[in-house]
Amino acid sequence: MNGRRRVIVVGGGVAGITAALDCAQAGAQVTLLEVRPRLGGAAYSFEREGLLLDNGQHVFLRCCTAYRALLERLGSSGRVSLQSRLEIPVLRPGHRLAVLRRNRLPAPLHLAGALARYPHIDRSARLRAMLTARRLAGLELSSAIELESANEETLGSWLSAQGESPESIARLWDLIALPTLNLPAERASLSLGAFVLKTGLLQSKDAGDIGFHAQPLSEVLGRPALRALREAGVEVRLSWRAEHILREGGGLQVRSNGFALDADAVIVAVPHARAATLLEDLLGSACEDYARLGSSPIVNVHVVYDRRVSDIEFAAGVDTPVQYVFDRSAAVGLREGQYLAVSLSGAYAEMEMNGEELRERYLEALAELFPLARDAEVRLFAVSREHAATFAAVPGSSAARPLAQTALEGLVLAGAWTDTGWPATLEGAARSGHAAADAVLATLRVEHERSEFGGEVQATVTGDLSPVGDAP
Numbered sequence: 136m137n138g139r140r141r142v143i144v145v146g147g148g149v150a151g152i153t154a155a156l157d158c159a160q161a162g163a164q165v166t167l168l169e170v171r172p173r174l175g176g177a178a179y180s181f182e183r184e185g186l187l188l189d190n191g192q193h194v195f196l197r198c199c200t201a202y203r204a205l206l207e208r209l210g211s212s213g214r215v216s217l218q219s220r221l222e223i224p225v226l227r228p229g230h231r232l233a234v235l236r237r238n239r240l241p242a243p244l245h246l247a248g249a250l251a252r253y254p255h256i257d258r259s260a261r262l263r264a265m266l267t268a269r270r271l272a273g274l275e276l277s278s279a280i281e282l283e284s285a286n287e288e289t290l291g292s293w294l295s296a297q298g299e300s301p302e303s304i305a306r307l308w309d310l311i312a313l314p315t316l317n318l319p320a321e322r323a324s325l326s327l328g329a330f331v332l333k334t335g336l337l338q339s340k341d342a343g344d345i346g347f348h349a350q351p352l353s354e355v356l357g358r359p360a361l362r363a364l365r366e367a368g369v370e371v372r373l374s375w376r377a378e379h380i381l382r383e384g385g386g387l388q389v390r391s392n393g394f395a396l397d398a399d400a401v402i403v404a405v406p407h408a409r410a411a412t413l414l415e416d417l418l419g420s421a422c423e424d425y426a427r428l429g430s431s432p433i434v435n436v437h438v439v440y441d442r443r444v445s446d447i448e449f450a451a452g453v454d455t456p457v458q459y460v461f462d463r464s465a466a467v468g469l470r471e472g473q474y475l476a477v478s479l480s481g482a483y484a485e486m487e488m489n490g491e492e493l494r495e496r497y498l499e500a501l502a503e504l505f506p507l508a509r510d511a512e513v514r515l516f517a518v519s520r521e522h523a524a525t526f527a528a529v530p531g532s533s534a535a536r537p538l539a540q541t542a543l544e545g546l547v548l549a550g551a552w553t554d555t556g557w558p559a560t561l562e563g564a565a566r567s568g569h570a571a572a573d574a575v576l577a578t579l580r581v582e583h584e585r586s587e588f589g590g591e592v593q594a595t596v597t598g599d600l601s602p603v604g605d606a607p
């Protein structure tokens with residue numbers, strides 16, 4: 136048996152794209168299968184009245200080093216912007232705009248001024264929040280016992296135990312918890328919540344600077360990924376649904392609709408519910424855990440006005456149904472008017488509302504925040520709903536997240552839902568892709584430099600890529 140080792144990647148989201156690039160760069164013969172006619176997975180754009188709207192407003196942080204390295208690899212660094220200093224404008228009906236802005240002091244002092252001046256909670260709540268942030272920064276999740284109890288507790292109950300009031304949780308802590316965990320603090324796991332707050336805000340002063348996609352996601356991710364994969368020698372098969380994966384002739388085989396593809400290794404980079412059904416025959420009861428991860432929805436409301444109604448580029452909202460609002464006019468090349476996108480995480484209630492109800496609720500809420508919107512004509516109103524945007528980051532979820540390597544040699548998992556330590560994010564997906572490629576290349580005994588999930592990711596081939604023996 137001669138020739139390059141064959142790797143099939145199932146799923147063309149950020150995880151699959153990253154894994155395929157790593158394997159191809161290490162010299163494997165890679166085929167990527169994607170059921171949809173485009174790449175990008177959960178981060179995509181759709182066309183409405185000549186505009187490319189994103190299914191959801193995707194932001195990232197400076198500390199998302201694996202995702203930023205992927206953007207670099209795709210040639211997309213110039214299609215995103217990154218704040219030079221964390222700044223979150225916070226809108227509240229009937230109040231002046233507040234801005235949570237870090238200073239240049241080292242962490243955790245970089246947030247002290249922002250918290251001390253934050254007007255949407257009272258003075259004693261601000262002092263308490265500073266103490267809570269200090270305790271959070273010092274929260275060690277290294278011992279097994281602490282980790283286990285943090286996995287079983289909610290971020291909300293821990294915050295309450297520190298004396299944080301429901302008001303402070305809603306007006307301060309949920310500004311971070313909701314968009315990063317896709318759940319409010321009262322439902323989110325303490326271990327994931329503490330990870331996000333520590334990694335993104337408390338450990339280094341610039342980690343939480345926010346990155347935005349300055350063009351539609353399809354132009355930043357989907358199309359550049361297709362180009363980069365093809366340039367790397369990956370065969371990309373779009374509109375190809377993997378229906379079965381089975382052991383065949385000492386290797387693995389992926390089947391769809393009468394076609395069969397053989398491989399030495401398969402990376403399954405599909406959402407967890409899909410992975411559970413796809414791998415049931417091969418992995419048996421191990422897959423039951425994947426399905427237990429559940430899901431959490433995100434809804435986005437898109438409004439194009441006939442005129443500019445606001446000067447903000449993005450802002451959070453408190454005491455309003457608007458969680459986050461983004462001005463996407465420039466990103467979609469709108470020449471006249473203004474396009475505002477409202478992002479709603481953990482949007483269980485909004486998933487139940489029909490288009491008319493959402494229209495009534497959000498046009499009113501936007502008009503309350505931006506009075507000019509009252510007289511503006513709405514040129515376009517659209518809603519995008521993702522019922523399973525992420526797994527549900529509830530207590531206990533960490534235990535259900537599998538590592539990349541499965542019990543079957545050559546069969547590897549990737550995806551933001553796998554055990555990356557990160558919540559379901561672009562960064563988690565990119566990291567999982569690297570982990571999956573590392574596992575596959577190690578199994579195939581392809582010598583390569585393991586990625587460090589940061590900076591420029593190299594997978595340099597130093598050995599012979601011909602097969603070293605039949606797979607068991």
Ligand SMILES: Cc1cc2nc3c(=O)[nH]c(=O)nc-3n(C[C@H](O)[C@H](O)[C@H](O)COP(=O)(O)OP(=O)(O)OC[C@H]3O[C@@H](n4cnc5c(N)ncnc54)[C@H](O)[C@@H]3O)c2cc1C
Pocket residue numbers: 145146147148149150151168169170171174175176177178190191192193194195375376377378404405406409413433434521523524525549550551552559560561562564
């Ligand atoms: C609305 C929304 C907003 C979000 N906002 C943010 C944000 O602001 N910041 C952030 O970091 N993250 C955000 N996320 C989360 C982030 O988008 C995901 O965590 C990440 O994109 C997941 O990537 P993935 O590759 O793991 O999975 P996916 O992107 O789900 O990719 C899996 C791919 O597998 C394909 N597939 C499934 N079954 C098959 C099959 N049988 N055969 C072939 N292909 C198959 C799917 O079509 C899909 O393309 C958001 C998600 C959503 C939905």
